[in-house]
Amino acid sequence: MLDAVLQHLTDDSPHALDRLCQFLSIPSVSTDPAYAADVARAAQWVADTLRDCGLDVAVHRTAGHPIVVGRSPDHAASANSPRVLFYGHYDVQPPDPVELWTTPPFEPTVRDGALFARGASDDKGQIACFFEALRAWKRVHGRLPVPVTALIEGEEECGSIQLQPFVRAHRDALRADIVVVSDTGMWEGPDGRSVAITYGLRGLLYFDVQLHHADRDVHSGVYGGVAANPATTLAAVLGRLFDDRHRVTIPGFYDDLLPISPDERRRWGELGFDEALFLRSVGFTQPFGESGYSTLERRWARPSCDVNGLYGGYGGPGAKTIIPSFAGAKVSFRLAPNQSPAKIAEAFKRWLHSQDVYGCRWKITELGGADPVVVSTDSPYVAAATRAIQRTSGRPPVLIREGATIPIVADFKKTLGVDSLLIGFGLSDDRIHAPNEKFNLDCFALGCRTHAALLEELGAAANR
Amino acid sequence: MLDAVLQHLTDDSPHALDRLCQFLSIPSVSTDPAYAADVARAAQWVADTLRDCGLDVAVHRTAGHPIVVGRSPDHAASANSPRVLFYGHYDVQPPDPVELWTTPPFEPTVRDGALFARGASDDKGQIACFFEALRAWKRVHGRLPVPVTALIEGEEECGSIQLQPFVRAHRDALRADIVVVSDTGMWEGPDGRSVAITYGLRGLLYFDVQLHHADRDVHSGVYGGVAANPATTLAAVLGRLFDDRHRVTIPGFYDDLLPISPDERRRWGELGFDEALFLRSVGFTQPFGESGYSTLERRWARPSCDVNGLYGGYGGPGAKTIIPSFAGAKVSFRLAPNQSPAKIAEAFKRWLHSQDVYGCRWKITELGGADPVVVSTDSPYVAAATRAIQRTSGRPPVLIREGATIPIVADFKKTLGVDSLLIGFGLSDDRIHAPNEKFNLDCFALGCRTHAALLEELGAAANR
Numbered sequence: 044m045l046d047a048v049l050q051h052l053t054d055d056s057p058h059a060l061d062r063l064c065q066f067l068s069i070p071s072v073s074t075d076p077a078y079a080a081d082v083a084r085a086a087q088w089v090a091d092t093l094r095d096c097g098l099d100v101a102v103h104r105t106a107g108h109p110i111v112v113g114r115s116p117d118h119a120a121s122a123n124s125p126r127v128l129f130y131g132h133y134d135v136q137p138p139d140p141v142e143l144w145t146t147p148p149f150e151p152t153v154r155d156g157a158l159f160a161r162g163a164s165d166d167k168g169q170i171a172c173f174f175e176a177l178r179a180w181k182r183v184h185g186r187l188p189v190p191v192t193a194l195i196e197g198e199e200e201c202g203s204i205q206l207q208p209f210v211r212a213h214r215d216a217l218r219a220d221i222v223v224v225s226d227t228g229m230w231e232g233p234d235g236r237s238v239a240i241t242y243g244l245r246g247l248l249y250f251d252v253q254l255h256h257a258d259r260d261v262h263s264g265v266y267g268g269v270a271a272n273p274a275t276t277l278a279a280v281l282g283r284l285f286d287d288r289h290r291v292t293i294p295g296f297y298d299d300l301l302p303i304s305p306d307e308r309r310r311w312g313e314l315g316f317d318e319a320l321f322l323r324s325v326g327f328t329q330p331f332g333e334s335g336y337s338t339l340e341r342r343w344a345r346p347s348c349d350v351n352g353l354y355g356g357y358g359g360p361g362a363k364t365i366i367p368s369f370a371g372a373k374v375s376f377r378l379a380p381n382q383s384p385a386k387i388a389e390a391f392k393r394w395l396h397s398q399d400v401y402g403c404r405w406k407i408t409e410l411g412g413a414d415p416v417v418v419s420t421d422s423p424y425v426a427a428a429t430r431a432i433q434r435t436s437g438r439p440p441v442l443i444r445e446g447a448t449i450p451i452v453a454d455f456k457k458t459l460g461v462d463s464l465l466i467g468f469g470l471s472d473d474r475i476h477a478p479n480e481k482f483n484l485d486c487f488a489l490g491c492r493t494h495a496a497l498l499e500e501l502g503a504a505a506n507r
Numbered sequence: 508m509l510d511a512v513l514q515h516l517t518d519d520s521p522h523a524l525d526r527l528c529q530f531l532s533i534p535s536v537s538t539d540p541a542y543a544a545d546v547a548r549a550a551q552w553v554a555d556t557l558r559d560c561g562l563d564v565a566v567h568r569t570a571g572h573p574i575v576v577g578r579s580p581d582h583a584a585s586a587n588s589p590r591v592l593f594y595g596h597y598d599v600q601p602p603d604p605v606e607l608w609t610t611p612p613f614e615p616t617v618r619d620g621a622l623f624a625r626g627a628s629d630d631k632g633q634i635a636c637f638f639e640a641l642r643a644w645k646r647v648h649g650r651l652p653v654p655v656t657a658l659i660e661g662e663e664e665c666g667s668i669q670l671q672p673f674v675r676a677h678r679d680a681l682r683a684d685i686v687v688v689s690d691t692g693m694w695e696g697p698d699g700r701s702v703a704i705t706y707g708l709r710g711l712l713y714f715d716v717q718l719h720h721a722d723r724d725v726h727s728g729v730y731g732g733v734a735a736n737p738a739t740t741l742a743a744v745l746g747r748l749f750d751d752r753h754r755v756t757i758p759g760f761y762d763d764l765l766p767i768s769p770d771e772r773r774r775w776g777e778l779g780f781d782e783a784l785f786l787r788s789v790g791f792t793q794p795f796g797e798s799g800y801s802t803l804e805r806r807w808a809r810p811s812c813d814v815n816g817l818y819g820g821y822g823g824p825g826a827k828t829i830i831p832s833f834a835g836a837k838v839s840f841r842l843a844p845n846q847s848p849a850k851i852a853e854a855f856k857r858w859l860h861s862q863d864v865y866g867c868r869w870k871i872t873e874l875g876g877a878d879p880v881v882v883s884t885d886s887p888y889v890a891a892a893t894r895a896i897q898r899t900s901g902r903p904p905v906l907i908r909e910g911a912t913i914p915i916v917a918d919f920k921k922t923l924g925v926d927s928l929l930i931g932f933g934l935s936d937d938r939i940h941a942p943n944e945k946f947n948l949d950c951f952a953l954g955c956r957t958h959a960a961l962l963e964e965l966g967a968a969a970n971r
Contacts, residue, residue: 074825095929137827142722224743246729249826258790262940264709264911267841268811270791275814276748277838281739282746290971326722326832327734328866338733347732353834354822357815362713364872370817372742376826377731402792410826422660447728448828476829477723488722 044184047493049435051179060158060505062092063152063487066133067160070334073108073134074201079455081106082197085133085425089170089195096177096282097186108134110198112216117263124502125220126190127462128449131170132199132226135162136476143478150295157481164473167244169423169483170195172468172490180497186375189502192219202249202411207454214458221501222423222455225490227467230441233315238432238493240425241465243343246378246415248387252395253355253371253406254280260356260365267366271401273372274356280398281372288334291348291376293394296387300416302381304345305384310408311339314441324472343444347377369406379445384412418462427504428464431496436489440466466493472492508648509963513899515643516955523678523955524948526556527635528615529599530608531624536573537598546572546661549597552923553634553659560641562657567667572598572961573659576680576770579655588966589684589888590654592925594915594941596633596663600624600940607942621945628937632946633689636677636932636954643959653966656683657665666875671918677879678922685888685965689954691931694905697779702896702957704889705929707807707908710842710879712851714971717819717857717870718744723818731830735865738820739832744835744862745924748812755812755840759857760851765844765881766798767808775803778905788935807908841910850875872951878917879925881908882926891968892928895960900953904930930957 052059071085073077086109090100093113100113111133138148138161146152151160158168173193180187194217196206210217231241254273257266286292316340317332332341341347351374356367376387388409395405419425420442432440445465452463467492474480516523534550536542550573554564557577564577575597595750602612602625610616615624622632637657644651658681660670674681694703718737721730750756782794782802796805805811817840840851852873859869883889884906896904909929916927932954938944 074827093690139822228543245731247728247828249828251826256791259913261789262911263811263813263815263839264711264841264909265806266789266791267709267813267839268796268805268809268909269794269910270786271795272813273743274817274836275812278814278817279531279746279749282743284739285743287756305642322734325725327730329735331735331865332731341732342729345732347727347730348739348829349727349736350742350834351727351827351829352820352822352831353738353742353817353836355817357837358818358835359958362816362837362839364711364713365815366813367816370814371822372738372817373821373826375731376725377728390683401795446731446733450511471729474723476726476827490948 044188045496047183048179049492051183052175052491052495055179059171059491063158063168063398066167066171067162068149070149071134071197072137072160073198075137081211082134086197088110089133092174093193093479094462096174098191099183103209103210107205110205110209111195111211111348115194117190123503124189125310126192126218127498127501128217128219128222129191129193129232130222130224131173132196133170133447134164134197134200135158135167136200140478145479147485156485157483158487159481161478161480163480163482164469165480166199166226168487169469169490172487173494175491176494176498177410178337179491180498188499191498192217193488203450204411206208206451210451210454210458217459219459219461222461222463223497224449224452224463224465225467225494226449227445227465228469228471229467229486230314230443231471232441233317237438237441238466238489239443240420240428241443241445241467242413243380243417244449245346245417245446246382246384246413246453247375247450248378248384249375249410251338251371251410252374253369254400254403255369255406257366257368257401260368262504263364263366271403272366273403275404276400277370277372280395281374282346283398289331290333290344293390295390296346299381299383299386300346303340307338310442311343314443319430321471324444340474342446344379345384346379349375351375360379368502378415380413380415380417384414388412413448414453416453416456417444422460422462423504424464424501427500428466428497431493431500432466434496435492466497508652509960512643512959513646515647516639516959517644520952521577523639527622527632527951530631530635531615531626532613534613534620535598535626535661535663536601539601543839545596550575550661553597556638557657560638561645567673571669574655574661574669574673575659576677577657579651581654588653589968590656590682591665592635592681592683592686592963592964593657594657594688594824595637596630596660597634598661598664599631599665600629604942611944617948618964620949621947622951623943623945625944627944627946628933629939629944630690632661632951633931633954636951637689637958639955640962644962652963656681667915670915674918674922681915681923682759683923683925686925686927687961688913688927688929690913690930691909692930692933692935693931693950694778694907696905697781701905702900702904702930702932702953703907704886704892704904705907705909707844707881708913709810709877709910709915710846710848710877711839711912711914712842712848712876713837713839713874714855715872715874716834716838717869718864719833721830721832721866723832727828727830735867736830737867738831740864740867741834741836744859744864745814745838747862754797755810757854758853760810763847764810765847766955770810772804773820774906778803778907801900806910808843810842810846815839815899834932841912842879843881846879848878852876856949862966877912877914878915878921880920887968888927888928888965890963892930892961895957895964897955898960909911928956930961952968
C-alpha cells in the first residue's frame with residue numbers, strides 16, 4: 044500500500060511545495076505581540092490543512108496563542124493499532140536582523156535546491172512533511188494506516204507556556220501510544236547523511252536579568268567613579284558565572300547530572316563527528332567549553348550557560364557619556380539529563396542575590412524552563428522507525444542526542460506517560476534562528492516519504 | 508571706577524533681562540540640522556551684541572556652525588594689561604521631551620525668581636553675564652579696563668568638532684594671557700552658596716568595543732557550551748577591568764597620576780560636601796569606588812572607568828535562544844590630571860588584546876579623547892578673581908575641581924599656552940540638558956557684577 048502513497052508524493056510534490064510556501068508566508072512570530080494576528084492566521088492554516096487530510100479539527104484558544112488539535116476518527120484503523128500523537132509548532136523565531144536576509148524572510152524563495160524563509164526548517168517545513176504524508180494516505184487509500192492525533196502549537200519559540208497545562212487538561216483526548224516529533228536534524232557523517240533518531244534532548248531555563256541603580260541615566264563626568272555603575276557591575280557578575288575550567292560556578296549546578304555511559308561515549312566516538320566542520324560552518328574558530336569533555340559530549344550530555352543578549356545604556360553610533368540607570372542581560376541554561384529546571388532556577392537566583400552589587404537592585408524575570416529528556420532506544424517503535432527509515436532513505440538510522448530543547452517531549456512523558464520518536468529532516472546548515480533559514484528540497488521530499496512509511500510501520504508494529 | 512559700572516548694571520537690569528530673553532528665544536539646537544538657520548541667527552545675535560559692546564567682530568564660517576570672535580582694539584587699555592580671552596557657547600541642547608516643560612523651552616518666562624528656557628543656564632545665561640559686563644564698562648567709561656577677546660562657538664553641545672582646529676589656525680589672533688570660561692556652577696555648601704573657581708577638570712577617553720565570533724547568531728541549544736560566546740566572554744573581560752579594591756587593572760593606568768596633595772585633601776574635607784544628598788538626588792543608594800578615597804576625591808582627582816552601554820544579541824521582550832555573533836560595549840574613562848589619553852588608549856587596547864577570548868576577535872573603535880586639566884591656584888589671575896568675587900558676593904570664592912570634561916580648556920593650554928579661570932554661576936538644580944532648565948535671576952545679577960569686577964581686577968593684576 045505504501046508504494047502508491049510514495050508515488051503520489053512524488054507526483055504531487057510541486058503542489059506540496061506551493062502549500063509549504065503559503066504556510067511560510069505567514070509571519071507567525073510568537074514572541075512579539077505585534078504579530079499576534081499572523082500567529083492566529085497560521086493556526087487557522089494548520090486547522091484547514093488537517094481538516095483537508097480528513098482529521099476532525101479544533102482550534103483551541105489559550106491565554107497565549109492557539110493550539111490546534113486534529114484527530115482521525117477511531118474507526119479509521121484497526122482496533123489494536125497504536126495511536127500516534129504527532130507534535131509540531133507553527134510559530135517561528137523573529138526574523139531579525141532582517142537586513143541580512145538575501146530574500147525577505149516571509150517571501151519563501153527557492154534557490155540552490157533549497158527553500159529560503161523563516162521557519163522553513165524550524166518547524167513549518169518539517170510539520171509540512173507530516174501533513175503531506177497524511178494527505179497522500181488520505182488521497183490514495185481514503186484512510187490512514189494508523190489512528191493519528193496532531194497537536195500543533197504556536198508558542199514553541201517563546202517557551203510553550205500554554206502547552207503543558209493544555210496537555211494536562213486534555214490528557215484523555217490526547218491519549219496515544221507513541222509521540223512523533225519532527226523538529227530535529229539528520230546526521231551528517233563522513234559517509235553522508237543519515238536519518239537520525241534523537242533519543243536525548245537538553246532542557247532549558249531562560250532569564251531576563253536586570254540590574255538597576257540611579258533613577259535616571261546620569262552624567263559620567265559628574266558621577267563616574269563615585270557609585271556603582273549597573274552595566275559594569277552586571278558584566279562583572281556575569282563574568283563570575285564561570286570558573287577557570289569553564290564550569291558554571293552556581294553551587295549545586297552539576298549535582299544531579301546523569302553521567303555519560305561508557306557505551307554512549309564509545310558509540311559517539313564512532314559517529315565520525317567532524318568537530319572542525321561543525322564549528323567552522325558558523326564561523327567558530329576553535330572548540331571551547333567545560334574541561335574534560337569532547338565537543339559532542341558538551342553539546343549532547345553536558346549543561347551549558349549562555350548570555351543570549353546584552354542591553355542597557357547607550358548602544359548607538361558614537362559616544363554618549365552616561366552612566367546608565369540600568370543594564371540587562373538575557374541569560375539561559377541548557378540543562379542535561381537529570382537536572383531540574385526548578386532547582387537550577389532557585390540556585391541561580393540565590394547565586395545572583397549572593398553577589399555583591401554595591402547598592403544596585405536586581406530585577407529578575409524567569410522566562411520559562413523545560414526538562415531535559417533521554418528515552419530508551421530498545422522499543423518496538425524505534426524498531427518500526429528503523430524499518431521505515433531504511434525503506435525511504437536506503438540506510439539505517441543513526442541514534443543520536445541533541446543539544447537543543449523540545450520542552451514538550453518531557454511533558455508527554457510526565458503527563459501522558461508516553462515516549463517520543465524524534466525524527467527530523469533538518470541539516471546543520473539550515474540556519475535556524477538566523478537570517479537566511481532554509482530547508483533543502485530533497486530533505487522535504489525525504490521527510491514526506493519517511494512520515495508516510497512510518498505511519499504504515501507503526502500500524503504494523505502492533506500486529507507483529 | 509567699578510562702582511559706577513556696578514550701579515549701571517543695577518539700573519539697567521530690566522533691559523539686560525530683555526536682552527537675555529531675546530537670545531534665549533532663538534532655538535539654536537546645534538545637534539539637529541533642522542535648526543541650522545536658528546543656530547546661524549544666534550551667532551548673528553552674538554556678533555551684534557559684541558559689536559554693540561565696542562568689539563571688532565567676525566563671524567567665521569566653519570564646516571559646522573559659525574564661530575564668533577570679537578576683539579577689543581589693542582589701544583583700549585594700557586599696554587601692559589593682560590589680554591583676556593573669554594570662551595562660551597551659544598548653542599543649546601535639544602529641548603526634548605518638550606511635553607515636560609511647564610512653559611515652552613524657547614519662550615523665556617520668569618517665575619519663582621528664575622528665568623526658564625532652554626539654554627538659560629547652559630550656556631546663554633552665563634555668557635550673557637559677560638556680555639552685560641562688557642556693555643556696562645563701555646556705556647559708563649567708554650572703554651574696557653582690560654583688552655578682551657571673545658570666542659563664542661556653536662557646537663559645544665555636539666562635540667566642539669570645529670573648535671580645536673579653529674583655535675590652532677587662529678592662534679595669533681586668539682593670543683591672550685588668561686582665559687575666562689563661564690560654563691560651570693557655584694558651590695552649594697552647608698553655609699550657603701559661594702562663587703567657585705574650578706581649577707581642575709577630568710579628561711575623557713571613549714571607546715566602542717566589540718567582540719565577534721560566529722559569523723551569525725547561532726542556536727544556543729545546538730552550540731551552547733562548545734565554543735566561546737562573545738557576550739559571555741565580553742562580560743567576563745569587562746569584569747576583569749577592576750580588581751577587588753575597585754581599581755582599574757590596566758597595567759600602568761595609575762602611573763602618571765598627580766597625587767592629591769595633603770593641602771587639597773584638607774581643603775576638600777572642609778567644604779562641607781553633602782555626599783548623601785549628592786548621591787541620593789539621582790537615586791544612588793550608597794557611595795562606591797576606588798578604595799582609599801572619598802567621594803569628592805574620586806570625582807575630582809581620581810580617574811574612573813565606566814561601561815556607558817551594552818549591546819548585542821537579543822535584548823527585546825521575552826526569550827530568544829541564540830548565541831550572538833557579537834556583543835559590544837561603550838567603555839569610557841574619565842582621566843585625572845596628569846594621565847595622557849593617548850597613553851591610556853594604547854594601554855587599554857594592549858590590555859584587551861592580552862585577554863584570552865578563546866577565538867573571538869576584537870573590533871575596537873576609539874571615539875575621542877580629551878586631556879585632563881589642573882591649573883595652579885597660586886597665580887595673579889586667581890588672586891584677581893578672588894578679589895572680584897569677594898567684592899561682588901561678599902564672601903571669598905571656593906576652590907573646587909570638577910569630574911566632567913571641558914575639552915577646549917586643555918586645548919587652550921596646549922595651543923595657546925594659557926590657563927583658564929572657570930567661574931560659573933549655575934546651580935545644581937538648574938536642570939541643564941533636561942526639561943525646565945532655568946537660571947536664577949540673582950545668579951544672573953551676580954554673574955554680571957562679578958564679570959565686571961573681574962575685568963577690573965585682571966587689568967589691575969598686571970600693575971601690582
